Amino acid sequence: MQVFGSLFPTGLFTQPFMQNAWIAGSAVAVVSALVGFFVVLRGASFAAHAIPRASFAGAAGAVLAGGDTLLGLAVFAALSALGMAALPQRRDQGQATALVLMASLGLGALFLSLGQSYAPEVYALLFGQIVGISRADVMAILGLLLLALLASALLYRPLLWSSVAPDVAAAKGVPRRRMDTLFLLLVALAATAAVPVVGALLSFSLMVGPAAAASYVGRSPGQAIAVAILVSLLSVWFSLIFAYDTGLPVGFFVAAVTAVFYALARLWAWLVAIEETQRGAA
């Protein structure tokens, strides 16, 4: 135990704020990977990027009004998800996403300049700060985890259908528009959980990276979800250790580690493809 302990920097597991970070980070990893599976399946990276980013304005607004930051995040995440679902989007889903994101960021810039908030606080919201997670945040994030698990369990089949074969799903009575809205709300849920921990800019790394890596490795939806959750947990844990050790922003490590996993997965898929063609030739 003594030897094991000396491998890690002191306080990594014993500091109260680090214990909060471990619990909250792991919960966020699971939620992001779960929602991320559908993000990758639907090719909705832009929405996964835009919703956490847009929710930042809510946090800035909450700081200005003296309200609860997490509540501000949740309200703006949900509103932007509903806005994206409401705007007409025939060919380019991105147009609606971009405009809702811009509207929200415009408000965010206004709130920031009116509030003259203490810049480091804003910085922490953008890039994530593990030191700042309170016990109350942990409880709220665990609540969001529970909600996300419940929602994914309920929506799993229709969402999977509408993502893979939207026309077939519509014919079978799964309304496309409603599934779009529910999916975006699920992203909003994940964003609300992730932004306080990883930051508004890099929450989407956790939603896109692990699930994208898993899509090259998993051979069934269940496998892909399991791999995504595993990769996501590993990414968060590595990032927490690195961030604690170096004092650098945790978001940087999350982005870097998930990108490495994605590259490894693509390499793996490439090697498998080569082996299969060779076997086919022989």
Add this chain to the structure above:
Amino acid sequence: MSSFLASLLGSPAVTAALLIGSMVAVTSGAVGVFVVLRAQSFAGHALGDIGSTGAAAAYLVGLAPLYGFISVGVIGGLAIEGLGNRARERDIATGIVLSLMLGVGALLLYILTQRSNATGGPVSILFGSIFTVDPRTALPVALFSLAALLLMLLLYRPLVYATLNPQAAQARGVPVTLLGALFMVALAIAVEESALVAGALLSTALLIGPAAAAVRWARSVGQAMVLAAALSWLTVIAGIALAYQSYVWPPGHRGWPVSFFIVMLVLAEYLLSRLGRRPRVIARKEAT
């Protein structure tokens, strides 16, 4: 009114903002039409963020942010264009490139804040402040705008063909891949310029909003480009005038951010264009 105009034009910071803002707006609007028609909003947005990482790097080594924006933006645009052929794969590849660059950007901005003990630089890279744009960037911005618009002029005919009818263009031997890459260069220049001026977070508004409205109103792609450039230009001018006026507004007479006004005007244009029930002539052409 005339005294307002006189005081507006009397301030050197505002004249510089109007001049540089106009060039950037016209370029963004014209290039944006193809972004809308090619459904590349995500790439257009991602380039702004990717470029801001380049700007942070330039800041760190003491170069003008414009060069960081443009060089990293062009490289990033070509990377997005090169990774992934199918739509969904391209979406994910764009996401991963963006995620990695945002991460690196976070690191660079963190180092900057540690070093300078002030968040002014990073915040201005992220949110942009047209009134603090260095007037000396006017010349490089003018040259880059000219380059982007010339490139669009050269590419115009084949690009319209390849955009509205990619299969037929490919069958007739139009170099679709090369066109896509060259368009990416023009797009990167337009986005990075406006990211410098309006902020990386808000450059997307100028790129997509006026163009999306113009595509609905115009009868041809060329007309849409002119209309989008004009709309975008008016938006920037009005945004700057409102921001200047807002220094006498509550609370605190500190002025409201230009970005806020520009974005709200863009949003109004977009929603207005959606109100009319006129058929999308360009979209119908695309079907034939």
